[in-house]
Amino acid sequence: MPMISAAQQRYNVVYIMTDDHTAQMLSAYDTRNIHTPNLDRVAQDGVRFTRSYVANSLSGPSRACMLTGKHSHKNGFTNNEHGIFDGSQQTMPKLLQAAGYQTAIIGKWHLHSTPTGFDHWDILPGQGDYYNPRFINAKGQYQEKGYLTNIITDKAISWLDHDRDKTRPFALFVHHKACHRNWLPEIKYLHEYEDVTFKLPDNFYDDYAGRTAAGATEMEIGKDMTLDYDCKIYRPDHKTMYTDGYLDILSRMNTKERAAYDYFYDSLAVDFNRRHLTGRALAEYKFQRYMRDYAKVVKTLDVNVGRLLDHLKAQGLLDNTLVVYTSDQGFYMGEHGWFDKRFMYEESLSTPLLMHLPKGLKARGDIKEMVQNIDYTPTFLDLAGAPIPADIQGVSLLPLLRGEHPKNWRKSLYYHFYEYPAEHAVKRHYGVRTERYKLIHFYNDIDVWELYDLQNDPTEMHNLYGKPGMERITRQLRKELLRLQKQYDDPIQAKN
Numbered sequence: 427m428p429m430i431s432a433a434q435q436r437y438n439v440v441y442i443m444t445d446d447h448t449a450q451m452l453s454a455y456d457t458r459n460i461h462t463p464n465l466d467r468v469a470q471d472g473v474r475f476t477r478s479y480v481a482n483s484l485s486g487p488s489r490a491c492m493l494t495g496k497h498s499h500k501n502g503f504t505n506n507e508h509g510i511f512d513g514s515q516q517t518m519p520k521l522l523q524a525a526g527y528q529t530a531i532i533g534k535w536h537l538h539s540t541p542t543g544f545d546h547w548d549i550l551p552g553q554g555d556y557y558n559p560r561f562i563n564a565k566g567q568y569q570e571k572g573y574l575t576n577i578i579t580d581k582a583i584s585w586l587d588h589d590r591d592k593t594r595p596f597a598l599f600v601h602h603k604a605c606h607r608n609w610l611p612e613i614k615y616l617h618e619y620e621d622v623t624f625k626l627p628d629n630f631y632d633d634y635a636g637r638t639a640a641g642a643t644e645m646e647i648g649k650d651m652t653l654d655y656d657c658k659i660y661r662p663d664h665k666t667m668y669t670d671g672y673l674d675i676l677s678r679m680n681t682k683e684r685a686a687y688d689y690f691y692d693s694l695a696v697d698f699n700r701r702h703l704t705g706r707a708l709a710e711y712k713f714q715r716y717m718r719d720y721a722k723v724v725k726t727l728d729v730n731v732g733r734l735l736d737h738l739k740a741q742g743l744l745d746n747t748l749v750v751y752t753s754d755q756g757f758y759m760g761e762h763g764w765f766d767k768r769f770m771y772e773e774s775l776s777t778p779l780l781m782h783l784p785k786g787l788k789a790r791g792d793i794k795e796m797v798q799n800i801d802y803t804p805t806f807l808d809l810a811g812a813p814i815p816a817d818i819q820g821v822s823l824l825p826l827l828r829g830e831h832p833k834n835w836r837k838s839l840y841y842h843f844y845e846y847p848a849e850h851a852v853k854r855h856y857g858v859r860t861e862r863y864k865l866i867h868f869y870n871d872i873d874v875w876e877l878y879d880l881q882n883d884p885t886e887m888h889n890l891y892g893k894p895g896m897e898r899i900t901r902q903l904r905k906e907l908l909r910l911q912k913q914y915d916d917p918i919q920a921k922n
């Protein structure tokens with residue numbers, strides 16, 4: 427038996443979070459679209475959460491919930507457009523540091539303030555760049571050469587090998603930009619998935635009947651997805667508000683990359699211009715372009731998560747490291763005709779959550795209890811043997827990871843989305859989800875309630891609010907919603 431050092435007796439955490447990676451494009455959850463063998467591998471010696479949700483389906487707010495274990499109204503970062511994360515507050519990395527952990531974050535940050543609580547940080551400015559990306563560290567901004575997903579993984583491996591103190595436990599946060607809009611593939615994978623025709627979701631042509639807020643959005647693939655920025659069909663005579671941003675992205679490539687990129691997408695543009703598509707044919711064309719480019723971006727991600735897992739294994743770290751794979755929220759892949767996120771509907775309320783478990787944590791297979799991204803902070807603290815401060819709103823998942831099924835586990839969860847008016851025009855709303863039902867209240871410039879029976883209507887097409895026979899369940903759900911708003915001390919509360 428090899429000697430076990432003091433550091434190895436405490437579990438490490440490697441937390442891999444992607445951006446906008448949805449379960450429909452991850453074969454551990456859904457095998458209809460693509461195959462992601464390396465990502466699926468995370469759960470092989472571990473678990474897959476089948477009811478994993480976020481508290482606010484948007485980048486910065488979701489990250490703030492994860493870092494604090496608190497809902498948006500408590501951590502103060504309610505929306506991307508007006509928020510600056512208050513780094514002076516209590517956060518999970520700070521609490522881990524106090525417990526003797528080394529902490530490092532590499533990749534997307536998107537909280538606008540300088541990271542606090544990390545011994546090492548090397549982050550992207552804003553949304554970051556796929557090609558030849560800029561980074562910011564304690565010394566300032568600089569540029570790297572290559573494709574972002576590869577570079578973030580290289581940096582994570584380099585920190586593990588060279589920069590950390592190997593006598594102490596660590597928590598490493600690897601935050602990818604992939605697979606955020608506008609889905610720019612690694613040059614060597616440009617041709618992947620071009621022979622695949624993805625199946626349109628059954629509700630791609632949703633008419634939004636009975637759902638006012640859903641009908642008011644600007645996130646429809648047919649209506650709102652741009653040809654140039656999103657689909658990379660650049661036509662100099664058709665400019666949009668996104669065109670300059672798109673050209674700026676292209677200018678980041680070197681001559682060789684740009685030549686390969688232009689050769690690929692210009693040939694698509696020539697073909698597109700010949701076809702004169704309109705209406706449904708145009709919407710379906712955009713859908714295929716969207717799915718293919720998104721799948722290519724996931725391809726590089728899958729390879730890189732495999733590379734990091736292999737490295738952890740080769741270094742003998744897998745046995746005492748919790749490896750988490752998740753995203754900052756789910757995403758629409760044509761469901762309801764949409765791309766993007768924000769809504770409390772299932773596709774974007776959900777987020778993938780896979781975990782490789784270290785020795786000593788016995789759970790395997792699926793965990794069906796409802797969990798939320800505010801639970802990560804107390805889980806990591808619990809795993810580190812550190813106390814969980816009373817003001818943290820999430821609950822530790824450690825009992826579930828031990829294979830226990832506590833009888834008093836949460837039976838409902840709370841959601842609140844704030845970013846309106848804003849891009850994509852998703853109205854402000856809060857709501858409650860139980861095992862079977864979901865009640866949502868859209869407020870601010872409207873006052874609309876929605877109620878779904880997820881058992882009979884999993885794609886949330888039929889708003890049952892106000893329908894005969896729903897009075898009792900509506901009363902129960904409104905009561906539960908208010909109970910959660912009081913429990914979490916949300917200053918915005920439903921009227922009883």
Ligand SMILES: [Ca+2]
Nearest residue numbers: 445446485754
């Ligand atoms: Ca995101």
